[in-house]
Amino acid sequence: MYAILHEGKSIDKSFFELLLDNLALDKNSVRFYGMGTKSNFFNKEHIQYKTLNDDIPDTPISKVLFIIDADDSFEDTENKLKKMIENLKLNEISDFYIACNQETKTGYLESLILSSIPQEQKECIENFLDCSAFKSKENHKSILNEIYKKAYPNAPYDFTHANFDELKAKLQNLFE
Numbered sequence: 001m002y003a004i005l006h007e008g009k010s011i012d013k014s015f016f017e018l019l020l021d022n023l024a025l026d027k028n029s030v031r032f033y034g035m036g037t038k039s040n041f042f043n044k045e046h047i048q049y050k051t052l053n054d055d056i057p058d059t060p061i062s063k064v065l066f067i068i069d070a071d072d073s074f075e076d077t078e079n080k081l082k083k084m085i086e087n088l089k090l091n092e093i094s095d096f097y098i099a100c101n102q103e104t105k106t107g108y109l110e111s112l113i114l115s116s117i118p119q120e121q122k123e124c125i126e127n128f129l130d131c132s133a134f135k136s137k138e139n140h141k142s143i144l145n146e147i148y149k150k151a152y153p154n155a156p157y158d159f160t161h162a163n164f165d166e167l168k169a170k171l172q173n174l175f176e
Contacts (some may be wrong), residue, residue: 001059002174003052005033005041006067007099012109015157016067016171022159023168025175031055041068042080044087053088063093065174067167069108070100097170102163110144116161121151 006012013032020027033048040046055061066085070077077098085094099109114122125147132143149156159168 001055001061002030003033003055003061003064004030004067004174005035005048005052005064007035007038007041007069008109009034009036012067015109015113018157019159019164019168020171022157023171025171029175031059031061038069038071038077041066042084044084049088056093061093063095063174064090065170066094066096067109068096068098070098070106071108072106074098074100074105095170095173097167099167102166110148112163112167113148113157114144116158116163117148125151 004016006016013034016032017027020030033052035041035046035048040048043049052061052064066081068077068081078096081096081098085091085096099112100107101111101115103115104111114125117125125144128147129144158164
């Protein structure tokens, strides 16, 4: 059994399940732990860490993958997450992936998804978001996700795009 700790709610979990299916990896072998907000990743007392700690010997969980958004600072996120993994004493069985636009190293899972579409479509979506009144991060992420799904209903994600390569490698490594 494997564990994936991720930000957000069901949208992120659904995306990872779809990617696991695309990679022909058994999503039923994964326990998902929705951490909610990014700050919860850095709270050693968060309930999901307690649940994970209980599940490791009981399930047993052999590997853990942390997936967290970069937001504005990839390096800061990386440093804090490494420290937290060490504090949780999960170094031996853990890896992490920081979701962001691969070029700018900022943003979140939706930024990674947006970075995988052709420039013309990306500009169209970005222009709409720029002129909209959606100011909060959660609204922005939800709107971006909905626009993307509506614009590409038959093939919502291009998992062959190079920007997904690192994430795919991390997921495949989880199963090794």
